[in-house]
Amino acid sequence: MGVSEPSQGLPQFTATGYVDDQLFIQYDSDTKKAQARVPWMEKLEKDDAQYLDRQTQALHGWVKKFRVDLENARNFYNQSKGFHTWQLMYGCELRGDGSKGGHLQYGYDGRDYIALDKETLTWTAADVPAQNTKRKLEAEPAIAEHDKAYLEEECIEWLRRYLDYGKETLLRKERPVVKVTTQAEHDSMETLVCQAHGFYPKAIETTWTRDGEVLEHKTFHRDVAPNSDGTFHAWLSIQIDPKDRDRYRCRVEHDSLLEPLVFAWEETSASNLGLIIRCVVGAAMALLVAGIIGIYFYSKYKRSC
Missing domain, CATH: 1.20.5 (Single alpha-helices involved in coiled-coils or other helix-helix interfaces)
Incomplete structure (x- = not known):
């Protein structure tokens, strides 16, 4: 990300690299140095002592490019000077079935600007000002060809290497601990809450069912969030009539589970309490x-x- 008006604590340019949810490398124009952010990078540096130096030199060049791109975008939108941002997000994927994926897109002031369609080697502009950049990029087809090759070949090769170096943490699987609770509501209604915590990797599928039927449109999901120990937690809720409580189940699917698990609310006896x-x-x-x-x-x- 590049910004038009850097300040203390906000460098003119920052770059971060992630493998899944793990931040593993970081650079900014204040420190002018790419830095490792996870312990398993020490093994990579031992095998490739020039790795961080190469990343540093490459990102030095990006600082100037982002400054030019940001100024061009500001002119395309006919905006006066002020605080603006120019962002690039790209990545590649290795899926469980062995297939691959990749994406590359730019953003201006936090909104979509232009994205690469690597199958057709064309660019998709989000609005009229972005058409200027689209025409410029498509006038040089070698740019799209290079980006496609990087996403499908070099990026995938590096992803495999990162997964190998960090396999103890990146490829581990931890089962979610699931609990179903209730919260009283107005109008004689109540909310059932399904909480899952302590799981890894981040991807998890949780749904409410009534008599076995999935109730996607009636549930409220909270985004999956990290715990301090590197695992994740999530919850989803549904408003119900207490008389029908026994008909509802929380269904959880996760890579750590051999098959989906189903949970119901278990009543605590008032006399025991x-x-x-x-x-x-x-x-x-x-x-x-x-x-x-x-x-x-x-x-x-x-x-x-």
Whole structure:
């Protein structure tokens, strides 16, 4: 990403590289140096001592290019000076079935600008100003050909290498821990909440079903979010009539599971809950009485003691 008005804490240019959800390399125009961000990169650097130097030199060139591209986009939109951003996002994919994928697209001020269609070697402009860039890029077909070759060959080759170096963390599988809870709502309704946490990799599929039928349009999903230990958590909820609670199930699919798991809300007996509360209160009162008696005898006989 390049910005038109850098400031303290916001460099003119930044670049970050990810393998799946892991940030593994980072560069900015203030430090002027590509830096490894995960321990497994040490093994790569041991085998390829010039790796980070090559990345640094390549990204030095991008700083100037992004400055020019950002200025061109600002002129295409006929905008005065101010804060603007120019972004490039590209990546390649290795899927579970062995197929491959790749994408490359630019953004201006946080919006889509132009994207490569690597199958037709054409560019898709998001609006009229971006047509200027489309004409320029398609006048030089070698650019699209180079990008396609990179995404389908070199990028895939490096992805395989990264996965090999970081396989202990990148290829691990941790099962989700799932719990179904309820929350009271207005109008005699309630919300069932399905919580999944502690899972890796990030991709997970959770759905609510009623009598076995998937209820996609009636559920509220929260985005999958990271935990501090590198795993993830997610939840989804659905508003129901309490009388129909037993008809609902939470279905979870994840790479760590041999088959999907189904979870239902398990009622906690009100009498058992009351017994637990009475036991806790009783124990607390016993400790309080014992403490008072102890203090009394200590204060009365402390001299002789």
